[in-house]
Amino acid sequence: MSLTVPNDLLDRARAGEIDDAAFVACVRDSLPYAWSLISELVQQRDTSGAEFADNHVPPPSEEARGQLLRCLASDAMRGALERHFGVRLAFQNCHRVAVFDPAATEALRDFVTPRAQILNQQPELVDC
DSSP states (O other): OOOOOOHHHHHHHHHSOOOHHHHHHHHHHHOHHHHHHHHHHHHHHHHHOOSEEEOOSOOSSHHHHHHHHHHHHOHHHHHHHHHHHTOEEEEETTTEEEEEOTTOHHHHHHHTSHHHHHHTOOGGGTTO
8 A cells, every 4th residue: 555544534535636735744644764755855955956866875674665666656646745845856766766946957857868767777776
């Protein structure tokens, strides 16, 4: 299961749309590793003023890796986090998350190219 959904949120979803704030809170509470990593990258990018900040450290456990994969593989979760933080997210391998300033279109394009993906491959990451 991707998210642990509280009953009241499930009831609200059954009755109609839910707002981003409620959904983002569910993601934060359900996927704490993914939330923490993305939050830290947002803070790094904001502090540095760089076009993007990215992570090069593999997750500490398979559970953490699973959280990251579930979070970034979901269009709904990714979109809600992008709106919440005011960034663009990109992802390579099993852990290289990048947080981009929305205006950094060239840097984002470079990050998501097949060339960048190939250059990011390492033997120890084949089964990640």
